[in-house]
Amino acid sequence: MKSNLLFYIFLFFSFLYSSALVANSICFVTAENGLIIRENPSISSKVLGKFEFGTRIHLSDETEQYVDTLLIAGKQRIGYWVKISTHTFSCYATEDQKEGFVFNIFLDDEQTFVAKIQEGFSKFTQLKDYQLDTENDIFCLKGDxxxxxxxxxxxxLKRKEQNQEGYYDKNIVILNYNATSKEPKVTFLSKEDGYEWVGVFVKINAGTPLWSNYDEDWIDFDxxxxxxxVLLxxxxxxxxxAEAxxxxxxxxxxxxxxxxxQE
Known part of the structure; x- marks a missing residue:
């Protein structure tokens, strides 16, 4: 009886959480290893692609909720499949794909996600003059x-104060939480011209072959x-x-x- 009661209590709060996501329409992926996009609301459905951690996605205007229980990391997790619109993952699915489904326990509403990143970010005194650049669709990545x-x-990041030209100087920082170090490592990118031009900020997974096409546009890898x-x-x-x-x-x-x- 007690276990059944706990189940329904959890189900109730899961419903409230899912409804909040629908009401906000914008949410962020919290799964560090990425969130699978499926064709239908089922673990056995076709995989369309994957969102990396920190991706801002839009729930469909016609989002439906499908309760499900999935075995994740050896534990039963209760949640909802929610429908997302394709314009948020054009890089991940075919052009004729109109919608997809993701499991909501790996989503945070915008306010919650920003607050979590800000909490960790604020612990670094070296960054006291900076704030999160949340205007970018993806402003935070996880990886080695x-x-x-x-x-x-x-x-x-962007500085809290504007420069003499009236703009916010921007940069990118890597925060390394090495448990064996006395102080967490803070590494800034060293480009001198800032990062005002950055529109695409995405993780490239280990093992992906890299090469420059600066001298010969669109040269094939072979x-x-x-x-x-370069193979990392x-x-x-x-x-x-973003547009150039x-x-x-x-x-x-x-x-x-x-x-x-890259061009």
Whole structure:
């Protein structure tokens, strides 16, 4: 009897949580290893793609809720499948795909997600002059960006005060929570011209082959010389202008950030 009561209590609060997400219409992915997008509200349904941690997604205007119990990390988790509109994952699904479904226990509403990132961010005194750049669709990534097998947090930042030209200087910081260190490691990217142009900020998974197409646009990978390929055993990220050509793969190597130009 007690276990049944707990089940219904949990189900009730899950319903309230799911409804809040629907009301807000915008939410963020909290699964560090990514959130699977499925064609239908079922664990056995076709996989359409995956959202990385920190992706801002829009729930469909016609979102329906489908209660389900999934076995996750060895534990039964009760939640809802919610429908999302395709314009939030055009990079992850085919053009003719109109909708998809994700499991809501890996979603936070915008206010909750920003508050969580801000809480961790505020612990670093080196960042007291900065604030989160939440205007970008993705402003926070999780991954092993420093190649030490520790999950780092990469964040888009902007200064709290405007510069002389009336703009907010922007930068990107990597926060490394190495439990063996006395002080968490804070690593800023060292580009001098700021990052006002960044519109695309996405994680590139370890093992993805990288190369520059700056000299020869759209060169196929099989035509790239071996000496020009970069194959990392850890994660990096792609910075790119949202509506224009120009950007780079940004990766840590030889104790500094390196850049491969992409057009």
């Amino acid at each position: 960006f420093l190649g030490d097998k520790i999950t780092d947090t990469a964040i888009l 035509k790239v010389l071996e000496k020009d390929k 055993t850890y994660d990096c990220f792609l910075l790119h202008a 050509c120009g950007g780079n793969f940004t990766f840590w190597k030889d104790n500094k950030f390196n850049y491969l130009q």
